[in-house]
Amino acid sequence: MLTGKEIAQVAGVSQATVSRVVQGSTRVSEESRRRVEEAMATFGYVPNAQARAMRTQRSGAIGVVAYEFTNPWYPVMMYALSREITQAYLRVSFWVSDGDNSEQAAIEAIRSKLIDGLVFTTATRESQSLRAALEMGLPVVLVNRSLEGVTSDRVTGDNLAGGAAVADYFLAHGRTDAAVVGGGSWASTGRERREGFTQRFAEAGFPLTEAHQPETPFTHDAGLEAWQVSSQTRPSAGGLLHHRRGGLRRDRCGAGARPEGP
Amino acid sequence: MLTGKEIAQVAGVSQATVSRVVQGSTRVSEESRRRVEEAMATFGYVPNAQARAMRTQRSGAIGVVAYEFTNPWYPVMMYALSREITQAYLRVSFWVSDGDNSEQAAIEAIRSKLIDGLVFTTATRESQSLRAALEMGLPVVLVNRSLEGVTSDRVTGDNLAGGAAVADYFLAHGRTDAAVVGGGSWASTGRERREGFTQRFAEAGFPLTEAHQPETPFTHDAGLEAWQVSSQTRPSAGGLLHHRRGGLRRDRCGAGARPEGP
DNA sequence: TTGAAAGCGCTACCAG
DNA sequence: CTGGTAGCGCTTTCAA
Numbered sequence: 001m002l003t004g005k006e007i008a009q010v011a012g013v014s015q016a017t018v019s020r021v022v023q024g025s026t027r028v029s030e031e032s033r034r035r036v037e038e039a040m041a042t043f044g045y046v047p048n049a050q051a052r053a054m055r056t057q058r059s060g061a062i063g064v065v066a067y068e069f070t071n072p073w074y075p076v077m078m079y080a081l082s083r084e085i086t087q088a089y090l091r092v093s094f095w096v097s098d099g100d101n102s103e104q105a106a107i108e109a110i111r112s113k114l115i116d117g118l119v120f121t122t123a124t125r126e127s128q129s130l131r132a133a134l135e136m137g138l139p140v141v142l143v144n145r146s147l148e149g150v151t152s153d154r155v156t157g158d159n160l161a162g163g164a165a166v167a168d169y170f171l172a173h174g175r176t177d178a179a180v181v182g183g184g185s186w187a188s189t190g191r192e193r194r195e196g197f198t199q200r201f202a203e204a205g206f207p208l209t210e211a212h213q214p215e216t217p218f219t220h221d222a223g224l225e226a227w228q229v230s231s232q233t234r235p236s237a238g239g240l241l242h243h244r245r246g247g248l249r250r251d252r253c254g255a256g257a258r259p260e261g262p
Numbered sequence: 263m264l265t266g267k268e269i270a271q272v273a274g275v276s277q278a279t280v281s282r283v284v285q286g287s288t289r290v291s292e293e294s295r296r297r298v299e300e301a302m303a304t305f306g307y308v309p310n311a312q313a314r315a316m317r318t319q320r321s322g323a324i325g326v327v328a329y330e331f332t333n334p335w336y337p338v339m340m341y342a343l344s345r346e347i348t349q350a351y352l353r354v355s356f357w358v359s360d361g362d363n364s365e366q367a368a369i370e371a372i373r374s375k376l377i378d379g380l381v382f383t384t385a386t387r388e389s390q391s392l393r394a395a396l397e398m399g400l401p402v403v404l405v406n407r408s409l410e411g412v413t414s415d416r417v418t419g420d421n422l423a424g425g426a427a428v429a430d431y432f433l434a435h436g437r438t439d440a441a442v443v444g445g446g447s448w449a450s451t452g453r454e455r456r457e458g459f460t461q462r463f464a465e466a467g468f469p470l471t472e473a474h475q476p477e478t479p480f481t482h483d484a485g486l487e488a489w490q491v492s493s494q495t496r497p498s499a500g501g502l503l504h505h506r507r508g509g510l511r512r513d514r515c516g517a518g519a520r521p522e523g524p
Numbered sequence: 525t526t527g528a529a530a531g532c533g534c535t536a537c538c539a540g
Numbered sequence: 541c542t543g544g545t546a547g548c549g550c551t552t553t554c555a556a
Contacts, residue, residue, distance in 0.1 A: 001373065003549055014527045019551060029525060049374040050321065051549035054312045054532050061355070068341050075331030075340075082358045086367075091376070092356040093323070096344045105348075111263065112311040113533095114353070265533055276543045281535060289541055313533035316548050375549095526556085537546085 002043055010039040022047050053113075061091040063118040065106045068096055071218060077121055077144060090116070097122040104129040110138050123147045125186045146188045159189050163196025171204050179212035179230040181223045190218070264305055273301040284309050315375075323353040325377040327368045329384050330358055333480060339383055339406060352378070359384040366391040372400050385409045387448045408450045421451050425458025433466050441474035441492040443485045452480070 004022070008015040013032050020028045021036040028036075039045070053059045062085045066074040078094075085092050093115050095106040103122075107129050109115045117139035123130055123146065133140050134150045142154035163182070170178055180197045183190030198208045212230060216222040266284070270277040275294050282290045283298040290298075301307070315321045324347045328336040340356075347354050355377050357368040365384075369391050371377045379401035385392055385408065395402050396412045404416035425444070432440055442459045445452025460470045474492060478484040 016527060027525060046370060046373040048549050049376045050312055050316045054316055055551045075337040079331045094354040094356045111308040114311045278543060291541060310533050317535045
């Protein structure tokens, strides 16, 4: 691996001119450009991105924080984000959210100039470092989940309307005895979906008790368990999970069809 | 954001000493260390990782190339790799393999010193830039799929034995009229599984025709279609896909249970 | 259009 | 144990 300086020597120009050629069409004579490009091609020159980043104060990378991919929704987001980031001529730095540790690592990466910005998909009520980062005005965008009590750029679904829509569907079909099994309120998604659901039921005159809006992790196992507990007290209880042939169908949800194999 | 130099001024030491403190316990007096740490804490100093990388010639990042995550096997690998990489105090740079373009981008990242090494999970027979990179001795490790005709570090399953095991299972149950629907031979996985399968069948005296080892993408749709075509010519044909109640079950495979929701 | 030169913020060497 | 200093490879003035 040689440097711009060496390319310059070969091409018989100054290193500054090599830099100009690399950056595209700054003012460089045809002759100089030709010779520099020839030298670059000959030696397979690739500019040192670290040095450039240091000089320009831009890393060219965007961080993404997502969950372990046993939750199939996250790969979908990850893929979409990757595409967009790549199309913007940026790179993706990736952190698996393992609680506050990795979240903090991602945020630290902003401050250490490793990434130019961070997309955060796993905000929870307990994300201390995230909250602090947003309050400091660090370049963080919340995607999927939002965070109460801080202003921030964010991209989320309308979970309130979503929960309400499910409630309306139930009510329209005469189901008035319901429980919500929709994750926990530590995440804005779960909180808002539940809120939309329970609010609609309350408006319709069928308020849900606390016991019928349990806090569960976003897993099918936990949802199944909550549903079973709920069923014991109310045999006819329904919920956000769908059932079939007298039993819950333990299956993926949310991410749509995922039809491909290894 | 201030720099080590500024921290040094505040602490009344040289910038070199600040650097020593940051790097842990090089020889620094208690007094100096205390004052530097105090200054760092006061101003929330975070060292510039780009500058460090440039100086040390190590970026601290490992690249990972994987597929779009509609193929559920890749998130699983991605997660495992992320964990390992993080535990080694490194970061993950991520590329979605979209053919040779993004593959080349990932490899270029090695040469531009953005990453210290690359884990490549989507090698195909057509991966020109990957092949070139391996031949140049760039730090690339193949995971999941290997590449014919080049020596390289790699981590793969024993697909040959896998295909043979499926064949044995079929033969043990008296199924001698079979087709293999297992991806395409552009990937080592598909190629080796098929090879293991057909070889065992041939050994048992039931050679498979070309028509019964079709080349398909690694998708359920493609597999289903191939199976249907195959069924037309041989009503009793079986294959690597599992079926139930007279129809193929169009479902995920490979990655094991993936029970969680959004 | 071009080259010289000044750094970006850090690490690591070398004297003291 | 400490400070001075020389770069890492690039971008970007500033003169020429």
